[in-house]
Amino acid sequence: MTAVLEVSSIKKSFGGIKAVDGVSFDVQEGEILGLIGPNGCGKSTLFNCILGQLTPTGGEVKVDGKVVTGLRPSELNRLGVSRTFQLLQVFPKLSVRENLILAGQEHQGNMVSRLFGPSDAGLSAAADQMIGFFKLDHLATEAAGGLSYGQQKLLDAAMAFMGGPRLVLLDEPAGGVNLTMLGDLKERLAAINREKRATFVVIEHNMEFVMSLCTRVMVMAEGKLLAMGTPSEVRANPAVIEAYLGH
Amino acid sequence: MSNLLDLLVAGLATGAIYALVAVGFTLLWQTSQTINFAQGEFVMLPAFLMLAVMHVGAPFWLAIILGILLSLLLLGLGFKLLLVDPMLRHGVLPLAIATMALAIGMKEAVKQFFSAEASPFPSIVPAGDVSILGRVVSLQSLSVLALAIAVVVGLTALLNRTSIGHQMQATAQNPTVARIIGVPVERMILLTFLINAFLVALASLLITPIYLAKFSSGEVLGQAAFIAAIVGGFNQVRGAIAGGLLIGVVDNLSAAYVSTQYRAAVPLILLIVIILFRPQGLLGRPEERTV
Amino acid sequence: MTATGKYLRIALGVVVIAALIIVPMNFNRYGLFILSQWAVMTIAAMGLNLTLGYAGQVSLAQGAFVGIGAYAAAIMTTQGGMPLIAALGVAIVLCFAIGWILGYPALRVQHHYLAFVTLAFSTLAFLVFRNEDWLTKGIYGISNIPRPNVLGFATNRPLPFYYFCLGSLALVSLAVWWLIRSPWGRAFVALRENPVRALSLGIDTRRYTLMAFAIGSALGGVAGTLYAPLTQYIDPVPFNLSLSLDLLMMVIVGGSGFFFGPFLGAMIAVLLPEWLRFTQGYYLMLYAVAVMLLLIYSPTGILGILDRYLAERRTKAASALRAVAKSRLETAP
Numbered sequence: 001m002t003a004v005l006e007v008s009s010i011k012k013s014f015g016g017i018k019a020v021d022g023v024s025f026d027v028q029e030g031e032i033l034g035l036i037g038p039n040g041c042g043k044s045t046l047f048n049c050i051l052g053q054l055t056p057t058g059g060e061v062k063v064d065g066k067v068v069t070g071l072r073p074s075e076l077n078r079l080g081v082s083r084t085f086q087l088l089q090v091f092p093k094l095s096v097r098e099n100l101i102l103a104g105q106e107h108q109g110n111m112v113s114r115l116f117g118p119s120d121a122g123l124s125a126a127a128d129q130m131i132g133f134f135k136l137d138h139l140a141t142e143a144a145g146g147l148s149y150g151q152q153k154l155l156d157a158a159m160a161f162m163g164g165p166r167l168v169l170l171d172e173p174a175g176g177v178n179l180t181m182l183g184d185l186k187e188r189l190a191a192i193n194r195e196k197r198a199t200f201v202v203i204e205h206n207m208e209f210v211m212s213l214c215t216r217v218m219v220m221a222e223g224k225l226l227a228m229g230t231p232s233e234v235r236a237n238p239a240v241i242e243a244y245l246g247h
Numbered sequence: 248m249s250n251l252l253d254l255l256v257a258g259l260a261t262g263a264i265y266a267l268v269a270v271g272f273t274l275l276w277q278t279s280q281t282i283n284f285a286q287g288e289f290v291m292l293p294a295f296l297m298l299a300v301m302h303v304g305a306p307f308w309l310a311i312i313l314g315i316l317l318s319l320l321l322l323g324l325g326f327k328l329l330l331v332d333p334m335l336r337h338g339v340l341p342l343a344i345a346t347m348a349l350a351i352g353m354k355e356a357v358k359q360f361f362s363a364e365a366s367p368f369p370s371i372v373p374a375g376d377v378s379i380l381g382r383v384v385s386l387q388s389l390s391v392l393a394l395a396i397a398v399v400v401g402l403t404a405l406l407n408r409t410s411i412g413h414q415m416q417a418t419a420q421n422p423t424v425a426r427i428i429g430v431p432v433e434r435m436i437l438l439t440f441l442i443n444a445f446l447v448a449l450a451s452l453l454i455t456p457i458y459l460a461k462f463s464s465g466e467v468l469g470q471a472a473f474i475a476a477i478v479g480g481f482n483q484v485r486g487a488i489a490g491g492l493l494i495g496v497v498d499n500l501s502a503a504y505v506s507t508q509y510r511a512a513v514p515l516i517l518l519i520v521i522i523l524f525r526p527q528g529l530l531g532r533p534e535e536r537t538v
Numbered sequence: 539m540t541a542t543g544k545y546l547r548i549a550l551g552v553v554v555i556a557a558l559i560i561v562p563m564n565f566n567r568y569g570l571f572i573l574s575q576w577a578v579m580t581i582a583a584m585g586l587n588l589t590l591g592y593a594g595q596v597s598l599a600q601g602a603f604v605g606i607g608a609y610a611a612a613i614m615t616t617q618g619g620m621p622l623i624a625a626l627g628v629a630i631v632l633c634f635a636i637g638w639i640l641g642y643p644a645l646r647v648q649h650h651y652l653a654f655v656t657l658a659f660s661t662l663a664f665l666v667f668r669n670e671d672w673l674t675k676g677i678y679g680i681s682n683i684p685r686p687n688v689l690g691f692a693t694n695r696p697l698p699f700y701y702f703c704l705g706s707l708a709l710v711s712l713a714v715w716w717l718i719r720s721p722w723g724r725a726f727v728a729l730r731e732n733p734v735r736a737l738s739l740g741i742d743t744r745r746y747t748l749m750a751f752a753i754g755s756a757l758g759g760v761a762g763t764l765y766a767p768l769t770q771y772i773d774p775v776p777f778n779l780s781l782s783l784d785l786l787m788m789v790i791v792g793g794s795g796f797f798f799g800p801f802l803g804a805m806i807a808v809l810l811p812e813w814l815r816f817t818q819g820y821y822l823m824l825y826a827v828a829v830m831l832l833l834i835y836s837p838t839g840i841l842g843i844l845d846r847y848l849a850e851r852r853t854k855a856a857s858a859l860r861a862v863a864k865s866r867l868e869t870a871p
Binding site for chain 3 (some may be wrong): 270282330333334337338339340341342343345346348351352355356359414470473474477492508509511515516518519522524526527
């Protein structure tokens with residue numbers, strides 16, 4: 001079965017600095033892959049290379065068997081890849097519902113239907129469903145900028161799912177979220193993974209979050225892949241412990 | 248053929264002046280994300296400052312010195328502190344538009360406080376012709392060219408050989424990283440504003456004797472500078488230099504060989520062609536896509 | 539928006555529209571001319587607002603597009619004997635196409651190249667207007683431009699023509715309102731607020747930006763086709779860079795990105811010379827200084843200041859409510 005995501009020997013250098021030095025891995029459908037590693041090990045750069053934000057200096061990325069290396073993020077999104085951001089990126093002046101409609105509208109119809117069709121691109125119901133799923137019900141018409149940090153994080157995640165993506169890359173979804181919200185977030189992500197067979201790759205520093213949510217974990221250090229395995233395998237791996245303690 | 252040599256020399260001379268203006272423009276963009284739409288007016292003003300000083304009786308050489316100092320103060324320090332610093336936090340676009348308003352303001356101020364008519368301006372080089380290789384070339388063209396080249400060479404040496412120059416380059420390429428490695432970024436940015444003020448003052452001194460001092464002379468100059476900077480390569484100082492020289496030559500050649508009605512169109516078409524086929528400019532580095 | 543807030547807004551709108559229809563009945567010829575000019579400039583400014591305020595791109599060619607529309611109208615109605623509406627169609631298509639052609643290469647790159655390309659185009663257009671006298675009559679200009687017959691009504695007198703301009707403004711406003719409310723409008727907001735996020739959601743920022751610019755330019759053409767019968771004489775002089783800069787200032791001062799910004803900005807730009815007549819030569823300088831100060835304080839113009847004030851009141855109200863809710867929770871048994 002073709003993997004949802006195949007990353008082959010991705011390299012990215014900035015001048016003389018090798019941020020990512022030949023990383024390869026596959027992600028199967030329905031997996032939740034965690035990506036951890038000490039600061040500066042190249043996780044975010046790897047993400048950006050996969051997502052088209054940066055052009056890799058070498059290597060290849062395939063989604064569902066199709067080569068996507070170097071495509072723009074908007075093209076990747078239309079192929080079913082979406083993401084959340086480490087630093088919050090909701091649209092503060094739009095309402096929660098508007099944010100969600102925005103997140104899904106490019107997957108509905110075409111340019112012409114978007115101009116002459118209904119103002120909500122037919123997505124009001126889907127948006128409300130997402131609002132319900134992420135437990136943001138009473139906030140549907142609130143401006144996104146007025147939400148609490150944790151609620152905005154939930155909105156950010158919800159937006160990533162509006163387009164019905166095959167693959168979602170989450171960049172530190174747990175960062176800055178308080179414990180109660182964290183539980184909700186984890187539970188919602190697990191639920192979506194089950195119900196929609198959505199595949200995730202998650203960058204995280206919160207070990208507890210990663211180990212309890214992910215089916216497999218990948219460890220990076222100094223731009224290279226250090227270890228790959230189940231959470232318990234990785235936790236016991238001496239090289240991994242060394243990499244973290246060594247910093 | 249002989250005519251061509253004259254045109255070429257004259258073209259290089261004007262081009263060298265364009266290069267001075269384009270270099271300052273590029274430096275401002277690189278170090279502080281400032282698109283200065285008033286750059287043409289910046290070249291127009293120093294000549295009027297010098298005329299004003301002479302008006303109160305000072306001799307020419309003193310007017311030049313005071314004019315340059317005033318330019319450094321107003322167009323360097325003043326510009327940075329009063330307009331750029333408060334506006335930068337709003338982003339690139341509002342500042343660019345503010346410089347458009349500044350250009351209008353400067354033009355009108357000069358028109359009001361000096362004159363709407365063109366005024367003559369003394370040349371630092373005596374008029375006359377010189378014979379080179381059997382051809383007669385104007386002394387003015389040659390000395391303008393020589394002076395401008397000297398300044399450009401000096402600037403390039405400053406940028407490439409001195410420690411301050413390296414710090415400025417680092418600031419231009421990546422202020423965040425420069426700050427981390429200990430470059431006094433704020434001071435470097437101020438320095439680029441001062442350098443720009445000096446360059447435009449010098450350009451003013453060189454070009455005003457030829458085209459006379461008029462409140463509207465900034466428009467054409469400014470446009471030439473923008474085109475030169477983009478055609479040459481917006482992210483490289485040497486791009487601005489090459490662009491300036493190219494535009495100067497193209498401008499002069501088209502004055503001779505293209506109908507006077509459409510002569511101004513040639514650099515414009517060149518700009519559109521470059522943006523279409525080689526957006527990083529002739530000498531520019533292709534930009535890393537930041538999406 | 540509270541219910542009273544909404545009704546207040548609608549009431550205000552009705553009053554303003556009524557005023558715009560009734561009050562000018564008492565105006566003299568000059569007053570009606572100024573008001574018609576305001577309506578026409580607002581249309582051009584609305585177009586520029588799409589480009590600048592919604593898509594975040596600087597166009598310095600809006601004046602040239604007004605010129606193209608004006609010349610299309612003048613040439614087609616005087617030499618061709620065609621109705622104004624035909625010129626309108628030509629102007630829209632022509633300006634849209636030119637906008638697309640200019641924008642396509644310029645928007646491929648990350649720099650603000652559109653500003654420079656439109657600057658160059660502005661000068662080029664002026665040269666063509668001036669030089670191609672076989673078409674445009676060059677510096678001699680085109681005179682005796684007829685005013686149209688609208689639905690059987692002649693608009694030769696100032697008041698009927700003003701209503702024609704007002705009606706056109708209303709139609710254009712409705713069209714732009716529809717655009718802003720549609721998914722396209724939402725995409726415009728997204729690409730202005732956060733282009734990185736917009737891209738990651740599948741929004742083709744390049745295409746939407748290009749569309750905003752092309753539509754904005756087409757609206758400039760529409761304004762031009764009204765300008766020609768308004769002044770009934772056109773020559774190249776008004777359609778140079780100054781007009782583009784004026785339109786830019788209108789959008790900025792009114793409030794770029796706000797729907798009513800252009801209305802306010804055009805009003806200020808058309809009326810200000812009248813009010814500042816006493817300052818004579820200094821008016822433009824004062825205007826420039828005022829724009830710079832306004833930009834420093836509020837890059838989103840006058841409506842931006844209003845918006846900020848209202849937002850602050852809203853957050854204060856919201857946090858007050860939250861504080862009350864919190865204290866209720868804490869004191870609950």
